[in-house]
Amino acid sequence: MADSEEAAAMAHSFAQEYFQIPVVTRAYTTACVLTTAAVQLEVITPFQLYFNPDLIIRRYQIWRLITSFLFFGSLGFSFVFNIIFLYRYCRMLEEGCFRGRTADFVFMFLFGGIVMTLFGLFANVFFLGQAFIIMLVYVWSRRHPLIRMNFFGLLNFQAPFLPWVLMGFSLLLGNSIVVDLLGISVGHMYYFLEDVFPNQPGGRKLLMTPELLRAMFDQPEDPNYRPLHEEQQGGDLQQDD
Numbered sequence: 096m097a098d099s100e101e102a103a104a105m106a107h108s109f110a111q112e113y114f115q116i117p118v119v120t121r122a123y124t125t126a127c128v129l130t131t132a133a134v135q136l137e138v139i140t141p142f143q144l145y146f147n148p149d150l151i152i153r154r155y156q157i158w159r160l161i162t163s164f165l166f167f168g169s170l171g172f173s174f175v176f177n178i179i180f181l182y183r184y185c186r187m188l189e190e191g192c193f194r195g196r197t198a199d200f201v202f203m204f205l206f207g208g209i210v211m212t213l214f215g216l217f218a219n220v221f222f223l224g225q226a227f228i229i230m231l232v233y234v235w236s237r238r239h240p241l242i243r244m245n246f247f248g249l250l251n252f253q254a255p256f257l258p259w260v261l262m263g264f265s266l267l268l269g270n271s272i273v274v275d276l277l278g279i280s281v282g283h284m285y286y287f288l289e290d291v292f293p294n295q296p297g298g299r300k301l302l303m304t305p306e307l308l309r310a311m312f313d314q315p316e317d318p319n320y321r322p323l324h325e326e327q328q329g330g331d332l333q334q335d336d
Contacts, residue, residue, distance in 0.1 A: 117189040118312075119200050124182050127224065130165040131174060141166060145221040146212070160212060164224045177228060180261075184231045192238050197312040202304040203234070203285060210281045218273055229278025230285070233258045237286045258282070 113121070133139045146163035150156045167177040193200040207230045211223050220226070235254075242254040252260060262275035285302070293300045 117186060117197075119197060119204065120182065120186040120189050123185060123204075124178065127165050127167065127178060127181065130162065131167065131170065134166065135170055141222075146215050146223060147221075148216055160208075163215075163222050164208060164227055166222055167224050168222075177225060180232065181224075181228050184228070184235050188231060188235050191235075195313075197314070198308040199304050201308055201312055202302070203289075206285055206302065207281050210284060211277060214277055214281070218277060220274060220277065223274075223277075226274045226278035226281070229258055229261065229275050230282035232261065233279055233282025234286055237282075238290070 116124070130139075130144070134141060134144075144159065144162040144166050146159055147156070151159050167174045189197070189200055193203075207227060208223075211226055211230075214220075215223055236257045237255055239254045243251060244254055244257055244260075245251055246260055246264075250260065258275070258279050262272050262279070265275055266272055288301050292298045
């Protein structure tokens with residue numbers, strides 16, 4: 096009896112913490128975890144998920160436009176590393192500069208996804224999720240230029256260098272840096288169009304969030320909502336106080 100009550104309390108606590116995660120971060124992270132679990136359980140295979148323009152256009156396998164952003168490989172170091180970065184930086188963006196602006200955050204997702212898909216037609220990239228994470232990291236790092244970072248306890252640097260440090264880490268692991276460059280490029284495009292160009296002489300805001308998205312996603316904030324502190328330690332990468 097005591098064990099069942101303890102299990103119920105733990106389940107309730109987990110549910111509370113889970114639903115405290117902001118909606119976009121919660122939805123995307125959950126979709127990535129469930130997709131990887133489905134592959135591990137052999138419910139689906141990566142061949143059904145990867146980005147293939149020919150199959151999308153000729154065989155109408157439209158789902159590949161989405162699933163190519165949800166799979167980070169089989170369970171292992173790479174998957175855990177990507178999920179930690181996805182959860183951390185997606186949540187900090189949503190709770191920070193996009194707080195109360197869920198529609199704008201969703202629009203950034205759509206912008207990044209569409210541009211990466213167009214680049215993917217020429218870059219021969221099969222899975223775009225890692226590039227999407229790099230885009231999120233890039234936007235966050237450019238909007239927090241004064242934060243100092245510590246990578247694996249070996250390297251100290253300012254936040255804007257974080258995407259380049261991650262690219263160097265990929266290179267050291269023997270991975271292709273095309274995905275990292277794609278994420279950095281799209282992240283810079285968004286940052287320039289949203290934060291830089293509108294503030295230039297003669298500049299104007301080009302990225303306008305559709306009213307439909309505002310009607311769907313912009314709602315009053317929950318008074319019991321607890322944001323993730325941006326100076327909290329996360330994974331193998333820390334921010335110095």
